[in-house]
Amino acid sequence: MVSIEERFQFDLAGFIILRGVLSRAECDELLNVLRKLEGQDYEDLWLQKTGGGRPTKETNRDHQTRLNGLPRLHDAFDQLIDHDTLMPYLNEFVGAPQLINTWSISKARGAAFSSWHRGVPTTDYAYRNGDIRTRMFNTVWFLTDNGPDDGCVVAVPGSHKSNIDIDLKTHPAYEMPNATPITGKAGDLVLFSEATLHDGLPKTTDGTRTNLYYNYVHEHYNVMYREPRNCHHFYFPPDIRARLTDRQKELTAWMELARWDY
Numbered sequence: 001m002v003s004i005e006e007r008f009q010f011d012l013a014g015f016i017i018l019r020g021v022l023s024r025a026e027c028d029e030l031l032n033v034l035r036k037l038e039g040q041d042y043e044d045l046w047l048q049k050t051g052g053g054r055p056t057k058e059t060n061r062d063h064q065t066r067l068n069g070l071p072r073l074h075d076a077f078d079q080l081i082d083h084d085t086l087m088p089y090l091n092e093f094v095g096a097p098q099l100i101n102t103w104s105i106s107k108a109r110g111a112a113f114s115s116w117h118r119g120v121p122t123t124d125y126a127y128r129n130g131d132i133r134t135r136m137f138n139t140v141w142f143l144t145d146n147g148p149d150d151g152c153v154v155a156v157p158g159s160h161k162s163n164i165d166i167d168l169k170t171h172p173a174y175e176m177p178n179a180t181p182i183t184g185k186a187g188d189l190v191l192f193s194e195a196t197l198h199d200g201l202p203k204t205t206d207g208t209r210t211n212l213y214y215n216y217v218h219e220h221y222n223v224m225y226r227e228p229r230n231c232h233h234f235y236f237p238p239d240i241r242a243r244l245t246d247r248q249k250e251l252t253a254w255m256e257l258a259r260w261d262y
């Protein structure tokens with residue numbers, strides 16, 4: 001059940017934070033798998049067939065490693081697709097959710113603020129006849145602590161309903177009015193409407209900050225059209241979906257209709 005206080009907060013701010021959803025042991029298990037994957041190189045031979053796209057491992061930003069398409073890389077990541085704690089929120093805030101994208105971001109000291117962005121326009125957030133609906137809904141799993149100087153996610157509360165555009169480029173990080181760091185401990189889970197302005201703050205501390213991102217859309221959203229360069233990572237081939245639970249299969253049902261095998 002999603003409480004009225006949580007509905008109030010999500011509608012008001014565009015995000016909520018659930019504390020202690022994963023145990024430290026669960027975070028460490030996922031981190032162990034992820035660190036091995038981050039240490040590898042990927043041939044990405046599919047790039048030749050698709051004529052381009054985002055590589056599996058992205059290191060183009062200084063002091064940052066991003067891995068795309070997590071369940072393609074290891075089955076340890078399947079469990080988060082339909083985590084029991086997450087499911088009521090997915091249904092409450094998206095209505096008919098489908099998983100579109102999964103990725104990890106690990107940051108070391110020196111990682112910089114990039115640029116304020118939102119995944120969908122503010123017109124893709126609505127409250128109507130008692131239902132909260134965001135067409136795109138991101139879930140951020142903290143596998144390590146996210147202190148304010150650890151390069152944590154930063155958001156502008158209420159910007160999912162903002163009516164006035166402001167120049168995003170000339171207001172980086174804390175120069176944006178109301179920029180609010182989203183801090184927490186390993187195991188916390190942030191849920192946010194992708195209509196909310198957000199990015200990551202600079203990392204000025206030692207150690208590595210690692211988060212996993214599982215992004216969902218309403219089932220009417222055209223998943224394959226969104227970002228053609230990322231389709232390989234969005235789509236799980238039949239051999240990967242075969243190992244998923246029924247509920248995970250339901251949350252990835254669009255993959256049965258898409259043609260991306262080559």
Ligand SMILES: O=C(O)CCC(=O)C(=O)O
Nearest residue numbers: 105152153198199200201
């Ligand atoms: O964790 C971060 O540094 C920000 C991530 C982010 O904004 C994104 O992946 O869209």
